[in-house]
Amino acid sequence: MLDLKTLDIWFVTGSQHLYGEETLRQVAEHARTIAGALDTAEKIPVHVVFKPVVKTPDEIYHLCQAANTDPNCIGIVAWMHTFSPAKMWIRGLQSLQKPLCHLHTQFNRDIPWSNIDMDFMNLNQSAHGDREFGFMASRLRMNRKVVVGHWQDPAVQTRLEVWARAAAARHDWQGARFARFGDNMRQVAVTEGDKVEAEIKFGYSVNGYGVGDLTKSMQAVSDAAIDQIIAEYEAAYQLADSLRKGGAAHAALREAARIEIGLRHFLEAGGFKGYTNTFEDLHGMAQLPGIATQRLMAEGYGFGAEGDWKTAALVRAAKVMAAGLPGGNSFMEDYTYHFDPQNSLVLGAHMLEICPSIASGKPACEVHPLGIGGKADPVRLVFDAPGGPALNASMIDMGNRFRLLINEVEAVAPVEKLPKLPVARVLWKPLPDLNTACAAWIYAGGAHHTVFSQNLTTEHFEDFADMFGIELTVIDSKTDLRQFRSDLRLGEVYYK
Numbered sequence: 430m431l432d433l434k435t436l437d438i439w440f441v442t443g444s445q446h447l448y449g450e451e452t453l454r455q456v457a458e459h460a461r462t463i464a465g466a467l468d469t470a471e472k473i474p475v476h477v478v479f480k481p482v483v484k485t486p487d488e489i490y491h492l493c494q495a496a497n498t499d500p501n502c503i504g505i506v507a508w509m510h511t512f513s514p515a516k517m518w519i520r521g522l523q524s525l526q527k528p529l530c531h532l533h534t535q536f537n538r539d540i541p542w543s544n545i546d547m548d549f550m551n552l553n554q555s556a557h558g559d560r561e562f563g564f565m566a567s568r569l570r571m572n573r574k575v576v577v578g579h580w581q582d583p584a585v586q587t588r589l590e591v592w593a594r595a596a597a598a599r600h601d602w603q604g605a606r607f608a609r610f611g612d613n614m615r616q617v618a619v620t621e622g623d624k625v626e627a628e629i630k631f632g633y634s635v636n637g638y639g640v641g642d643l644t645k646s647m648q649a650v651s652d653a654a655i656d657q658i659i660a661e662y663e664a665a666y667q668l669a670d671s672l673r674k675g676g677a678a679h680a681a682l683r684e685a686a687r688i689e690i691g692l693r694h695f696l697e698a699g700g701f702k703g704y705t706n707t708f709e710d711l712h713g714m715a716q717l718p719g720i721a722t723q724r725l726m727a728e729g730y731g732f733g734a735e736g737d738w739k740t741a742a743l744v745r746a747a748k749v750m751a752a753g754l755p756g757g758n759s760f761m762e763d764y765t766y767h768f769d770p771q772n773s774l775v776l777g778a779h780m781l782e783i784c785p786s787i788a789s790g791k792p793a794c795e796v797h798p799l800g801i802g803g804k805a806d807p808v809r810l811v812f813d814a815p816g817g818p819a820l821n822a823s824m825i826d827m828g829n830r831f832r833l834l835i836n837e838v839e840a841v842a843p844v845e846k847l848p849k850l851p852v853a854r855v856l857w858k859p860l861p862d863l864n865t866a867c868a869a870w871i872y873a874g875g876a877h878h879t880v881f882s883q884n885l886t887t888e889h890f891e892d893f894a895d896m897f898g899i900e901l902t903v904i905d906s907k908t909d910l911r912q913f914r915s916d917l918r919l920g921e922v923y924y925k
Contacts, residue, residue, distance in 0.1 A: 431729045431752035433474040433597050437501045438530075440464035441492060442482045443513030443562060452552055456510045457482050459536040463508070463580050472583070472590045474753055475503065475597060482510075489521035497526045504528035504596040506589070509558035510536065511551070515565035522569055528596045528896045529573040530589065531566065533559045538579045572895045588888075595892035598746040605633035605702045607731065607741055608695070610640050611710030614735035619876040622739055622826035630831060630897060633702075635738040640706075644713040646698075647691030658686040662720075666794035666810060678796045678806070681716065685808035688714070689721035696730065703731025703741040708780070708802035717802050719781035719809035720794065723853070726784035732760050733878060734782055739824040740878040746893065747822070747880045756883030757786025761821060761855065763877055766863065767844075773863035774841065774856050777821075777881060781809045783853035787883055789815040789842075797851040814855040814883075816841045821879040822890055830924045833894045834875045835887050836866055836904040855881060860906045869904045869913045900924060 442460035444453060464479035483489045496502045504527045522529075535555040566573055574592045578585040613621050624635045659682060662668060671678040696704060708717050726732050729752075731745025740760060747758040760782055767774035780799060785792050792812040799807055819840045825832045838857040847854065859866030887903055894901040900920055904913070 431749055433594070433749075433752050434476060435501065436475045436503045436597055436600060437478045437499070438475055438593055438596065439478050439480050439492075439496055439502055439505045440467065441480050441505050441507050443484075443489075443507065443509040443518070443558070444482050444511045445484050445513055445517070448511055448551060452511070453482060453484070455552055459510060460508070463534075463536065466580065467586070467589065470586050472586045473593060474590060475593050477506070483513075486517045486520055489518055490524060493521040493525040497524070502527060503600040504530060504593070506530045506532050507562065508532045508534060509555055509562045511554045512558040512561060515561045518562065518565050519569070522566065522571060528592070528599060529566070529571060530592045531559065531563060531573055531575045532580070532585075532589070533563075533575060533577040534580045534585070538581065572898055574892055574895065591886070591888050592892050594750040594752075595889055595896060597752070598749040598893055599896045601702070601749045602742065602746060603632040605742070605745070606700055607633060607635045607738055607745075608699060608701045608704040609635055609637045609736060609738055610643055610704060610706040612637065612707070612736055614707050614709055617735060619825070619874075620733070620735055620737035620739070620878065624738065626826075627739070627742075627831070630899070631742070633742055635742075640710055640712050640714060643691060643695055646695040647687050647714075649694070650687045650690045654690050655683050655686045658690060659683065662686070662794055666792050669793065669795045672794060672796060672808065678808075681796050681806060682794075682808055684715050684805070685718075685720050688716070688718050689724060692718060692721050693725065696725070701730075703733075703745045705733040705736045705738050705741050707735045708799075708804075711802060711804055714804065716805045716807040717781060717799060719807040722782040723785055723810050726759060726782070727757075727786050732782055734760065734762075734779060737876075737878050739826065740876070740880065743822060743824045743880050747882055747885060750889050750893070751882065751884045754884040756817075757784055757788075758880055758882045758885065759784035759787050761879045761881035763821075763879070764854075767856075768863075772844070774844070774858060775838075775863065776854060776856055778850075778852045778854040780852065781807055783810075783855075785810050785812065785853070787814045787855065787881065788812040788853070792853070795851055809851070810853060811851050812853050813843050814840060814853075817883060819857060819881060819883050820885065820887065820890075821881055823876045823879045825874050825876055827874065827900075830900055831897075832873065832900045832902055833890060834870065834873050834902045834904075835890055836860070836870060836875075837887060837906065840883070860904070861908050865908060865910055866904050868910055869908055872910075872914055873902050873904075873917060
């Protein structure tokens, strides 16, 4: 579902006519070589497209305009092989609507000590040509990423990969549609927000649909289609005996499959990239979507419970950023704490909707009472998540701005069995420690819903936030609560 190789980043090299045709020919050859190497680099998840060297204000402007309108272009990587007077870039950069990455590199890695002469110096001027370009981007107050180092260095390619993944997620949000079945969970604050401002700022729309629209889609599902989905369940999961054909809860499994098929058809027909629902609005449905939501998330759809459209959109963005990487991303909720002074932990879970992309081993497919919602017992996937570095991300509407909040964590394997907790769950240690992390999260207004990611880093979300010009707040191993609160106050001044 998520193939980033359909997307392009343009490799744009700046120079000028001052150096003559022979030098410009060499500039183009070098730029083409770098672009080709990046395009075939295993780390880079998108296509890198060489663009002719730009040498005049008009060439730069027209290239930026073309990037804006190209449906596959998700951003520009700019490099100044020679000196490219930055006044030439003003009109183009002012018009650019795609993300910008400034690659500060040079074609040769080493100085050719015995052969270097002025011809070499005139050709290889990135050391100061990129400073000229950097000044103009700063003078124009442009958000962009600066990557420094030789283009063959794996560390440089990794930083370009991170930026490209963030640009792909930004591109995916442009014109994206998210469906909200029902409204927000009653009286809840943090899952609300300004959907108009979100569409202005981020490019995606959120609109409400009646649960009746979904049940109509469910009613059209055939028995043959249900049989096919159940066969998938049997192959992919450890199916509880009660759910098998002839079992006491087999009808519940067929209803869960009907919900999944109907929901998928609704999302596909409407071109949606994610959705929300709430257990307070299930009229016409026999059970709350459990396994349906889990499997749709695993396919790349965004999801937010209780009407939380901001988290649904952020789950989708994480799925796009992480496409092709090992590990997974899921809707998550901080549920309860283990306040052992020697081993403080957070138990993350939700009633039903945790994505199996983060599972350790083969999930179990089970049916259990939910306790709320007043509907039949829903089918769900039950599993633990493995240990390892991870993070939680939350998008918050602060009224005058959006804040993206990150807490780096260390997921851990379950310390004991949880035989009476029939939900998917994760244990983690927040950094720098539970008390500091939770206090910082609360001071920052962080939501109880998050995106839990096993394969993205803070840098991915930093680049993503920069592309939209929104606030990023990070809680990590270096967080000091007094300084963190001071930074929040400074943020209030910066964002007025």
